[in-house]
Amino acid sequence: MSEKRVLVKVDNLVKYFPIRAGVFKRIVAWVRAVDDVSFEIYEGETVGLVGESGCGKTTVGMTLLRLYEPTSGRIIVDNEDTTFYFMPKFKAKKYLQKTYIEKFKKEDPSSFTGIDKKYYDLYKELGESGFYNKLLSELNEKKSEFRKTMQIVFQDPYSSLNPRIRIKTIVSEGPVLHKVIKKSEVIDKVKAALEEVGIHGDHMYRFPHQFSGGQRQRIGIARSLLMNPKLIVADEAVAALDVSIRSQVINLMLDLQKKHNLTYLFISHDLSVIKYMSDRVIVMYLGKIVENASKKELFDEPLHPYTRALMSAIPVPNPDYKKKRIILKGDVPSPVNPPSGCRFHPRCPVAKEICSKEEPQLREVKPGHFVACHFPGSLK
Amino acid sequence: MDKKPLLQVRNLKTYFYTEDGIVKAVDGVDFEVYPGETLGIVGESGSGKSVTSLSILRLLDPNGEILEGSEIIFDGKNLMELSEDEMRKIRGNDIAMIFQEPMVALNPVFTVGEQIMEAILLHQDVSKNEARKMAIDMLRKVGIPEPEKRVDEYPHELSGGMRQRAMIAMALSCRPKLLIADEPTTALDVTIQAQILELMRELQKEYGMAIILITHDVGVIAENADRVVVMYGGMVMETADVKELFRETRHPYTWGLLNSIPRLDIEQERLYNIPGIVPDPLHFPPGCRFNTRCEFADERCRKEIPPLYEIKNGHFSRCFYYKKVEEAQKLKKAGESA
Ligand SMILES: Nc1ncnc2c1ncn2[C@@H]1O[C@H](COP(=O)(O)OP(=O)(O)OP(=O)(O)O)[C@@H](O)[C@H]1O
Ligand SMILES: Nc1ncnc2c1ncn2[C@@H]1O[C@H](COP(=O)(O)OP(=O)(O)OP(=O)(O)O)[C@@H](O)[C@H]1O
Ligand code: SF4
Ligand code: SF4
Ligand SMILES: [Mg+2]
Ligand SMILES: [Mg+2]
Numbered sequence: 081m082s083e084k085r086v087l088v089k090v091d092n093l094v095k096y097f098p099i100r101a102g103v104f105k106r107i108v109a110w111v112r113a114v115d116d117v118s119f120e121i122y123e124g125e126t127v128g129l130v131g132e133s134g135c136g137k138t139t140v141g142m143t144l145l146r147l148y149e150p151t152s153g154r155i156i157v158d159n160e161d162t163t164f165y166f167m168p169k170f171k172a173k174k175y176l177q178k179t180y181i182e183k184f185k186k187e188d189p190s191s192f193t194g195i196d197k198k199y200y201d202l203y204k205e206l207g208e209s210g211f212y213n214k215l216l217s218e219l220n221e222k223k224s225e226f227r228k229t230m231q232i233v234f235q236d237p238y239s240s241l242n243p244r245i246r247i248k249t250i251v252s253e254g255p256v257l258h259k260v261i262k263k264s265e266v267i268d269k270v271k272a273a274l275e276e277v278g279i280h281g282d283h284m285y286r287f288p289h290q291f292s293g294g295q296r297q298r299i300g301i302a303r304s305l306l307m308n309p310k311l312i313v314a315d316e317a318v319a320a321l322d323v324s325i326r327s328q329v330i331n332l333m334l335d336l337q338k339k340h341n342l343t344y345l346f347i348s349h350d351l352s353v354i355k356y357m358s359d360r361v362i363v364m365y366l367g368k369i370v371e372n373a374s375k376k377e378l379f380d381e382p383l384h385p386y387t388r389a390l391m392s393a394i395p396v397p398n399p400d401y402k403k404k405r406i407i408l409k410g411d412v413p414s415p416v417n418p419p420s421g422c423r424f425h426p427r428c429p430v431a432k433e434i435c436s437k438e439e440p441q442l443r444e445v446k447p448g449h450f451v452a453c454h455f456p457g458s459l460k
Numbered sequence: 461m462d463k464k465p466l467l468q469v470r471n472l473k474t475y476f477y478t479e480d481g482i483v484k485a486v487d488g489v490d491f492e493v494y495p496g497e498t499l500g501i502v503g504e505s506g507s508g509k510s511v512t513s514l515s516i517l518r519l520l521d522p523n524g525e526i527l528e529g530s531e532i533i534f535d536g537k538n539l540m541e542l543s544e545d546e547m548r549k550i551r552g553n554d555i556a557m558i559f560q561e562p563m564v565a566l567n568p569v570f571t572v573g574e575q576i577m578e579a580i581l582l583h584q585d586v587s588k589n590e591a592r593k594m595a596i597d598m599l600r601k602v603g604i605p606e607p608e609k610r611v612d613e614y615p616h617e618l619s620g621g622m623r624q625r626a627m628i629a630m631a632l633s634c635r636p637k638l639l640i641a642d643e644p645t646t647a648l649d650v651t652i653q654a655q656i657l658e659l660m661r662e663l664q665k666e667y668g669m670a671i672i673l674i675t676h677d678v679g680v681i682a683e684n685a686d687r688v689v690v691m692y693g694g695m696v697m698e699t700a701d702v703k704e705l706f707r708e709t710r711h712p713y714t715w716g717l718l719n720s721i722p723r724l725d726i727e728q729e730r731l732y733n734i735p736g737i738v739p740d741p742l743h744f745p746p747g748c749r750f751n752t753r754c755e756f757a758d759e760r761c762r763k764e765i766p767p768l769y770e771i772k773n774g775h776f777s778r779c780f781y782y783k784k785v786e787e788a789q790k791l792k793k794a795g796e797s798a
Contacts (some may be wrong), residue, residue, distance in 0.1 A: 132649040292737045322504040323676065324734040324753075327720035331731055349649070352679075356722035356731065379724070393654035395679030396725045397718065399702045403725075407658050408651045411619045 088121040093153035113139040115367035126344040128358030135364040137347045141313040231304035235316035241288040248284040255306045273302040294325035315347045366423040373449040383451045385459035430458045465492035470531035474515045476524045485511040487694040498671040500685030508694040509674045553583040556631035560643035566615040573611030583634045598629040621652035642674045693749035700775040710777040
């Protein structure tokens with residue numbers, strides 16, 4: 081296979097939500113929903129993001145799409161830093177200064193790679209003010225481009241489509257706004273997009289409530305497709321659907337991916353669906369990535385104790401299948417006050433003393449297989 | 461099976477009368493539950509699982525009616541013939557029920573302890589002090605840490621998993637002969653689901669009660685049920701021993717369902733798709749209710765409702781052409797071993 085291209089690169093992403101209390105709504109604590117998360121998504125692949133309720137999956141997706149502003153971290157799309165696109169200009173400049181200029185003045189240029197190298201060359205060519213001018217110019221166009229290329233399909237097929245407007249408008253308003261399609265093309269394009277997801281083109285004049293859950297999810301997909309996106313974040317896109325409808329939508333998503341070379345970030349709490357859909361899998365626990373590996377690696381040899389436990393907890397639809405039951409003790413702790421050291425240590429069956437003291441870093445223990453555990457592979 | 465059934469449901473029909481018409485939510489359901497076993501009821505949304513269990517307890521919404529001719533025989537008594545008073549004694553005592561969302565069943569303004577004590581005092585001749593002690597024991601039994609403290613907490617102070625444990629404690633405090641669990645773990649995370657299912661298995665071993673486990677998750681069925689009822693459109697499509705059902709599937713709907721789920725235990729090329737959508741219960745098709753989605757459907761299927769054929773001892777299928785599923789399964793097995 082030819083070298084794959086990185087489409088999205090997320091560095092040290094952090095998203096904290098404030099908890100306010102009292103008359104003055106002072107901030108009394110922070111929900112550490114996503115806490116220093118880094119990963120890459122290659123063009124044309126499906127990355128599965130799995131973990132239990134509240135571990136931060138949706139927050140990763142929403143922050144990546146800039147529907148939430150990140151607390152800190154860097155989001156690179158198509159080899160451009162997009163982190164500052166949605167900041168006010170003075171903040172954006174400050175961000176560029178802290179992230180790049182300070183670094184360029186301090187560090188050895190020969191050590192720069194990727195985006196750092198690209199921006200360093202730009203800085204050398206244009207000088208400091210030229211560098212700012214270039215990157216901060218045409219921010220509106222950049223934002224619009226970003227909105228076009230990054231799409232989302234949500235879980236709830238009932239609330240994600242506005243009940244008062246017709247399917248035609250629901251599917252076409254984004255693309256028209258962002259000038260992906262002309263007004264005169266709307267009918268033809270909507271018809272084609274609907275038919276591609278298995279909905280009769282003539283149904284574009286109907287309202288959302290006239291469709292079943294699975295059909296609404298198809299409409300959500302058609303709406304994304306028409307934007308010509310590079311990345312589609314699917315957040316629990318099949319979770320609310322019945323089994324027989326779920327497999328229809330899953331197969332549709334895979335067919336569309338092949339046809340349009342789409343890239344998916346597929347978020348789900350269901351490890352079986354993740355296994356079927358994904359090329360690579362990221363497992364999260366309490367705001368952290370605990371494991372990131374190719375599908376085969378992850379399912380053949382899960383190395384993080386939490387991944388092992390999660391796999392063993394999934395009920396297998398085969399009464400003849402003998403599996404080892406690992407029953408974790410206790411509940412998932414709160415992300416407001418996560419446990420010290422390894423966040424999984426109060427529930428980990430193989431935790432040792434160091435685990436409550438030192439936080440394990442995400443390390444590459446085998447090529448392409450990353451684990452954040454002091455004792456990877458120790459839970460058999 | 462030589463044992464006598466604890467519960468027999470015969471020709472159960474439960475209809476709802478709505479402005480739009482009659483919803484035949486449950487339309488001629490038959491099954492039995494034997495003492496100490498777990499009967500799994502599986503089916504997709506709207507197939508009539510909850511209405512079946514609510515009918516057993518006679519807890520239907522006012523617009524619902526169990527039709528004349530339906531029989532629910534529990535421990536030798538036809539529950540259809542009991543007065544409301546007699547029925548109340550059965551509920552929570554001989555038959556207990558737990559739901560998907562414990563917040564619905566637990567009263568938010570009473571402590572967990574008060575609610576378990578109430579259940580105990582209602583059905584057993586003990587003092588208040590004894591009831592409190594029994595409540596604490598029960599909370600300990602279901603794995604709630606520090607039960608002496610938790611007994612005085614309110615439901616909202618507990619996590620989802622703890623609440624479900626508290627509800628199980630309440631349900632089991634009177635040692636029911638039958639526990640109906642309607643999607644008891646659907647709202648929970650998988651690691652918590654595994655805890656709760658393990659707990660239910662342990663308690664069943666200890667108390668020997670029978671369980672009706674209702675779920676849409678075929679995996680939960682495979683791992684927890686002894687026998688299975690597959691429902692679709694308010695009818696039983698197939699019933700069998702759990703291993704038999706998976707190995708020797710004899711209904712096109714069961715067959716489609718089993719092949720359309722992503723699985724951890726095997727590699728799958730492509731998931732099977734059951735075409736179309738679940739029919740609206742106001743407009744079920746004439747004939748077999750699965751005929752709009754079935755690849756074997758023919759003229760006969762569109763006219764006549766197939767009977768529940770007994771294929772083997774204890775294995776039933778509501779399909780004229782169950783042999784075709786047998787052939788499809790043989791082909792698939794041959795393909796897999798090749
Ligand atoms: N807008 C918000 N304000 C405050 N806290 C939030 C907000 N959104 C999410 N959180 C908190 O952040 C944490 C992560 O939530 P998130 O929705 O990302 O989890 P998730 O993995 O998607 O869970 P689920 O599987 O339930 O969808 C949770 O503790 C959640 O309560
Ligand atoms: N009070 C009611 N009035 C009218 N229709 C009702 C009423 N209660 C239930 N129904 C209908 O009866 C049918 C069966 O519902 P039931 O709740 O038993 O489904 P279920 O199999 O438990 O589904 P789920 O998996 O979604 O819980 C559905 O079509 C439902 O809409
Ligand atoms: S670091 Fe320690 S506590 Fe954390 S998962 Fe590994 S062994 Fe368990
Ligand atoms: S009776 Fe006919 S339509 Fe119904 S399941 Fe059998 S083959 Fe299909
Ligand atoms: Mg979420
Ligand atoms: Mg139900």
